[in-house]
Amino acid sequence: MAVRILLIAYDFPPLASPQAIRWHYLTRELVRLGVEVHVLAPQLPNSGISLQVPEGVVVHRCNAGGLAGWLARRQRPQRPISATASDTPGAVPTVPTNAAALNWKGRAHQRLDRLISLWCYPDSRGQWRASACAALPGLLADIRPDVVISSHEPAVSLEIGLQAAGKVDGWLADLGDPVLAPYTPRRWRRRASRLEARVCATAAAISVTTGATRDQLIARHGIAPDKVFVLSQGYDDRHPHGPWTPRLHGLEAGGDVHLLYTGRFYPFRDPTALLQAVLAQPRVRLTVVAPEVKPEYLALAARCPERIVFLGEQSHDRVLELQAECDVLVNIGNALAAQTPGKLFEYLGSGKPILHCHSVDDDPANALIRGWGRGWVCRNDRASLQAFLTALVESPQQRCAELSSDDRAITPYGWSALAWQLLRRCERALSRVPVPVPE
Numbered sequence: 001m002a003v004r005i006l007l008i009a010y011d012f013p014p015l016a017s018p019q020a021i022r023w024h025y026l027t028r029e030l031v032r033l034g035v036e037v038h039v040l041a042p043q044l045p046n047s048g049i050s051l052q053v054p055e056g057v058v059v060h061r062c063n064a065g066g067l068a069g070w071l072a073r074r075q076r077p078q079r080p081i082s083a084t085a086s087d088t089p090g091a092v093p094t095v096p097t098n099a100a101a102l103n104w105k106g107r108a109h110q111r112l113d114r115l116i117s118l119w120c121y122p123d124s125r126g127q128w129r130a131s132a133c134a135a136l137p138g139l140l141a142d143i144r145p146d147v148v149i150s151s152h153e154p155a156v157s158l159e160i161g162l163q164a165a166g167k168v169d170g171w172l173a174d175l176g177d178p179v180l181a182p183y184t185p186r187r188w189r190r191r192a193s194r195l196e197a198r199v200c201a202t203a204a205a206i207s208v209t210t211g212a213t214r215d216q217l218i219a220r221h222g223i224a225p226d227k228v229f230v231l232s233q234g235y236d237d238r239h240p241h242g243p244w245t246p247r248l249h250g251l252e253a254g255g256d257v258h259l260l261y262t263g264r265f266y267p268f269r270d271p272t273a274l275l276q277a278v279l280a281q282p283r284v285r286l287t288v289v290a291p292e293v294k295p296e297y298l299a300l301a302a303r304c305p306e307r308i309v310f311l312g313e314q315s316h317d318r319v320l321e322l323q324a325e326c327d328v329l330v331n332i333g334n335a336l337a338a339q340t341p342g343k344l345f346e347y348l349g350s351g352k353p354i355l356h357c358h359s360v361d362d363d364p365a366n367a368l369i370r371g372w373g374r375g376w377v378c379r380n381d382r383a384s385l386q387a388f389l390t391a392l393v394e395s396p397q398q399r400c401a402e403l404s405s406d407d408r409a410i411t412p413y414g415w416s417a418l419a420w421q422l423l424r425r426c427e428r429a430l431s432r433v434p435v436p437v438p439e
Contacts (some may be wrong), residue, residue, distance in 0.1 A: 003426055006143055006168075008132070008161050009151035010125050012059065016316050018342050019176070019265075021051065022233060023151055024316075028054035029419030030133040038143050040135065040160075042128045045071040051316050055432050065127030066120075067112060093098035116189075121188055132160045133385040136389040140167055147172060148425045155179055155192065158199050165202050173203040174231070177339060178213060178220075182267070188258030197221055204429035207231035210340050210364055215236070231422060233342030235349030237414030239320060244374075244402040244407070246353045248327045248392070251283070256307075257393060259355070260326035262289040263343040265297070268335040270380070274357060275300040277385035278308060283393045286330070289314050289322060323350040332380060333358040333365050340365045346411045348374065353403055357385065373404025406417040 007027065008327045011019035027037045037057045042064035048119045053059055063069045103235045140148075150161030158173060160341060163169040179196035198204065200221040206228045208214050214228045248257050259278065263272055271288070275297060282306070291313040301308035314322070323329060329347045331354055334340070344365055349352050354375030356365050366377045376399065392399050410415060412425035 002034050002036050003036075003147065003423065003430070004143065004145045005030065005038065005426065006139065006145035006148045006164075007039045007151060008136075008148065008155055008157045009036065009039055009041050010128060010154050012039055012152065013049065013053045014049040014439055015044065016049045018233075019151060019153060020152060021316060021346075022342065024051055024054060024177075025234065025236060025415035026419050026422060027057045029416050030423060031056040032416070033419060033423055035423060038139070038145065040139060041133060042068070042132070043072045044068055045075050049113060049313050049315055057351075060135070060139055062127075063131040064125075064381055065129070066116060066124060068124070068127070071133075107258075121191055122153075122184075125154040126156045127155050129159060132156075133163055135278065136160060136163055139283060142166060146430055149174055149426075152176055153177065155195060158195060162198065162202060165234070169396055170204040170426060171202065171209070171413065172205045172207065172426065172429060174207045175198050175199070175213070175217075176209050194292055200227075203227075204228065205425050207425070209233055209342070210363055213339070221293060221333075227420075231427060232413060233345040234415040234418045235346050235410075235412045237349065237411075237416050239349050244351050244405050246403040246405075248396045248400065249397050251327075251393065256283045256285050257389070257396075258325075258327045259286045259330050260289070260322055261286065261330040261332070262314075262323065262346075263332075264290055264339060265293065265332075266334070266361075268359075269332050269341070270335075270359075271297060271332055272300070273331065273380050273382045273385055274332065275308060276382045280382075280386050281389045282307075283395060286391050287326070289319055289320065320349070323347065323352065328352065329375075330356045331356045333360070333363045335359040340368070344368070345413050348372070349415055353400065357387070372409045373406065374410065375403070 007023065011017045013020055013024050025040065030037050031054060039057060040061045041059055041061055043061040043067060044064050050075045056114050065126065090107060093368050103173065113124045116127070120126040130159045130245055145168055146159055148164045149172045150157045152158050152173065152175050159171065161171055179199065180192040184192050200217060206227060208217065209232050211230055214230055217223065217228055218225055251257055261271065278284050279300065286308050288310045290310070293310055295396060298310065301310055328348060329352050331341060331347065332346045333356060344354070344356065354369060356369045356375060356377050357380035358366055358377060359380045370439050376388065
């Protein structure tokens with residue numbers, strides 16, 4: 001008999017956020033494994049860039065609450081609570097690269113969103129809580145899921161999932177990052193700590209994306225080590241791409257080395273050193289696919305616009321195409337050792353070498369890159385990056401010869417393998433007595 005799963009996720013397609021991309025692939029692969037997948041998600045306004053809902057996944061949408069809910073109702077007639085992949089709008093090619101490009105309505109929306117986040121936990125997305133909690137009992141009665149999974153972030157999905165924990169055979173929490181993280185606002189740290197402890201005590205199993213986060217949760221809450229497992233980000237092992245080719249085709253054709261960075265920038269993920277190093281090496285050019293780029297980054301690119309190009313946000317399919325067209329993919333590590341950018345894993349499906357720029361010596365991505373043999377590790381400072389790029393230009397064959405062509409090290413990170421691992425955990429949870437929700 002097929003396992004029936006209800007996923008509670010604020011970020012789910014047609015959103016194209018990192019968390020939505022994660023669940024796009026996991027739900028797609030779970031359906032392929034014979035799982036009946038339902039998703040409880042908010043009805044959100046169309047943001048322009050969209051991702052397809054996987055075929056066979058049934059999405060039950062309810063009011064997002066607050067401004068997001070109001071904007072969604074104004075954009076189109078209110079949809080029924082159940083929607084399927086056929087309802088998903090198509091993608092558009094690009095959006096502005098920085099907040100300054102927004103019109104006055106967009107800027108007003110951002111300011112109001114920040115204001116709401118001062119009192120609504122964990123931020124404005126917490127306004128989904130009331131309508132989701134109201135919809136949940138009916139869904140549990142109608143669907144009768146074997147397992148409920150809450151996708152974090154945002155933390156509101158965990159709070160909603162706790163309402164179902166004592167009513168199903170297994171509740172799993174997909175935490176990704178800890179609920180109490182270094183970037184959690186001071187006003188919410190106590191609440192985040194309490195919620196994290198409650199989740200760790202209640203969930204039948206907890207998935208995280210790195211071993212460092214797993215160790216952190218075990219140390220904080222004294223939970224059994226076998227309750228927490230690593231379910232990393234992944235790459236699309238069903239996406240067609242060429243064979244692993246660690247060659248710099250641009251240099252071989254008498255041109256330059258084409259670097260590509262796709263992802264987001266944060267205070268703990270700074271591209272300044274990379275931009276400066278590229279400007280110092282005339283035979284290297286860089287393309288960046290990222291939303292909301294700071295003016296100081298654009299100012300650096302303006303010094304040599306033919307060699308540093310910002311494309312803004314692109315559809316997920318277009319991002320994969322760009323990854324297959326470049327010479328080297330760039331990953332900038334977080335200045336937080338417990339976190340690894342999901343794009344690092346996505347890059348594995350491109351068939352191209354990866355340059356990982358680490359900001360801390362204990363960055364777990366350093367060991368991953370060396371173990372995979374799919375790229376190089378370099379300190380994220382201007383001098384180190386400039387020296388590496390110069391060596392890459394002057395001795396490309398020597399640097400590429402350092403890499404491995406063995407696929408066995410990366411196979412466990414394909415989304416099909418990760419979904420199989422998740423399903424095994426769900427089946428294991430079904431064999432346990434449900435854990436009561438602590439007060």
